[in-house]
Amino acid sequence: MKSTMRIALPLVALVALAACGDSPETLYAKARDDFAAGNYQRARVEVASALKDRPTDAPMLALLVETQLRLGDPDGAEGAIGRLERAGGKDMARMKAEVALLRGDAKAALATLGNETSVDGWRVRAEAQLALGDEEAARDAFEKGMKAGGDIRLAQSYARYLLENGDLARAASLLGEMQRIAPRSYEALVMAGDLASAQGREEDAARAYRTAIDAFPDRAAPMLALAEHYDGLGKLDEASKLVDQAAEVAPDDPEVEVMRIQLLSEQGQWEKIRTTLQTRESELAAGSTLSMRYGEALLQLGHAEQARVIFRRAVLALPGNPYARLMLGESQLATGDGQGAWATLQPLAASTLAGPQVLEAAEQAARAVGAPEAAALQARLDPARLKETMALVGQGESAIAGQRWATAAGIYERLLMRGEDPEVLKRLAFTRSGLGEGDAAIRAADKAVALGSDNPDYLFVAGLVRVVAGRDLGEAQRLLEKAADLDPANRAIARELKKAKAAAG
Numbered sequence: 001m002k003s004t005m006r007i008a009l010p011l012v013a014l015v016a017l018a019a020c021g022d023s024p025e026t027l028y029a030k031a032r033d034d035f036a037a038g039n040y041q042r043a044r045v046e047v048a049s050a051l052k053d054r055p056t057d058a059p060m061l062a063l064l065v066e067t068q069l070r071l072g073d074p075d076g077a078e079g080a081i082g083r084l085e086r087a088g089g090k091d092m093a094r095m096k097a098e099v100a101l102l103r104g105d106a107k108a109a110l111a112t113l114g115n116e117t118s119v120d121g122w123r124v125r126a127e128a129q130l131a132l133g134d135e136e137a138a139r140d141a142f143e144k145g146m147k148a149g150g151d152i153r154l155a156q157s158y159a160r161y162l163l164e165n166g167d168l169a170r171a172a173s174l175l176g177e178m179q180r181i182a183p184r185s186y187e188a189l190v191m192a193g194d195l196a197s198a199q200g201r202e203e204d205a206a207r208a209y210r211t212a213i214d215a216f217p218d219r220a221a222p223m224l225a226l227a228e229h230y231d232g233l234g235k236l237d238e239a240s241k242l243v244d245q246a247a248e249v250a251p252d253d254p255e256v257e258v259m260r261i262q263l264l265s266e267q268g269q270w271e272k273i274r275t276t277l278q279t280r281e282s283e284l285a286a287g288s289t290l291s292m293r294y295g296e297a298l299l300q301l302g303h304a305e306q307a308r309v310i311f312r313r314a315v316l317a318l319p320g321n322p323y324a325r326l327m328l329g330e331s332q333l334a335t336g337d338g339q340g341a342w343a344t345l346q347p348l349a350a351s352t353l354a355g356p357q358v359l360e361a362a363e364q365a366a367r368a369v370g371a372p373e374a375a376a377l378q379a380r381l382d383p384a385r386l387k388e389t390m391a392l393v394g395q396g397e398s399a400i401a402g403q404r405w406a407t408a409a410g411i412y413e414r415l416l417m418r419g420e421d422p423e424v425l426k427r428l429a430f431t432r433s434g435l436g437e438g439d440a441a442i443r444a445a446d447k448a449v450a451l452g453s454d455n456p457d458y459l460f461v462a463g464l465v466r467v468v469a470g471r472d473l474g475e476a477q478r479l480l481e482k483a484a485d486l487d488p489a490n491r492a493i494a495r496e497l498k499k500a501k502a503a504a505g
Contacts, residue, residue, distance in 0.1 A: 024057075043063070350421070456483040
């Protein structure tokens with residue numbers, strides 16, 4: 001109730017201000033200008049005020065519908081569509097389809113859309129196809145929409161999809177289109193930041209996000225993106241200020257809370273995390289970021305048994321998540337279960353890529369049970385050796401992020417010289433696939449599976465590289481089905497499985 005009041009009171013004030021003195025024509029003109037500038041909340045208030053004197057004005061009602069859609073309010077949009085229909089409005093299939101899409105009913109959206117061929121119609125069709133997992137149909141709709149003239153929303157939606165799927169070259173091309181269509185739009189500014197971040201151009205990303213924040217101070221997304229950037233640089237104070245700023249404009253956005261808790265954990269404010277989340281412990285989804293940060297806070301505050309339960313559930317929900325396994329191992333150590341801790345941590349520590357926190361916890365567990373591997377783990381913690389290894393690991397991750405496939409492949413080949421490691425092989429397979437070397441990618445991925453057949457990540461990559469190469473698609477489907485059985489909540493696995501099934505016919 002309190003959060004509702006925080007939103008409602010400013011709107012009441014805005015309505016009152018909008019209603020003072022301005023004619024419906026003036027308010028409508030202001031609403032159109034604000035809508036064009038991306039100030040949808042203000043546009044909604046202004047057009048709603050104009051409609052008080054012109055309740056059946058079809059153009060005003062159409063603008064009200066569009067603002068409700070842009071604000072993600074399906075109930076408000078549906079109500080405005082009803083008013084528009086009663087006022088004689090026509091050709092509202094796309095509007096109704098977008099309402100269905102906002103409500104999560106992609107099939108209804110497609111059925112309602114029918115043969116709509118406007119640019120907005122192609123965008124809604126593409127987004128509905130994506131929601132249904134038909135990426136080929138979605139790409140076809142996106143491309144047809146761009147050929148039909150495109151617009152900033154269609155280009156943004158398409159570029160976002162391409163970015164999430166690693167097609168940075170095509171995403172960059174679409175960003176160019178967005179900057180041609182509307183260079184100062186919110187969509188273009190944020191996409192410039194997102195693309196720069198994906199390409200490893202962190203300074204350019206920060207500048208783009210800052211420009212977006214200055215131009216659109218009522219949007220939380222670029223604030224959170226810049227906060228994450230500062231977090232990566234260790235600038236926690238700057239990141240915290242941005243999260244506080246985002247909370248003012250989007251107090252109910254769950255991403256704001258996730259970022260706030262993340263920063264609190266890095267600052268070691270465990271008691272604050274515990275008191276913030278303890279009343280909602282039963283509501284936190286197993287394996288969610290908030291749940292695991294809460295578990296870590298409990299572990300740091302001496303509530304090891306509670307933490308062990310939380311991380312046991314997290315590992316069951318996310319079997320391939322190394323952080324969940326690490327924290328489970330540390331929780332087991334803290335409860336005196338050395339055997340359990342060693343069983344949990346030994347596979348993580350066996351990887352060449354293991355960081356100092358994993359190695360330290362594994363060495364402690366090995367010594368607790370008298371495992372002979374303790375001495376080798378201690379040797380790997382030698383500062384000079386560890387520094388060299390972590391430098392290579394960081395370089396490999398940076399090269400993959402920037403799609404510098406040849407550089408990444410060289411790094412992982414070097415790491416493999418220290419011994420066959422499924423984690424290194426998994427990354428090498430991914431980089432070979434990026435280079436278009438399908439046979440080499442499949443060989444590396446299959447070696448990873450042979451060394452860790454029950455790991456869904458290895459099975460996933462072995463299926464993925466086959467799909468990318470267009471080879472052995474029946475085996476790709478089998479591998480991905482097994483990965484999905486082991487990690488049913490993994491959206492990337494589900495997406496590639498759909499691709500494999502479609503490709504196999």
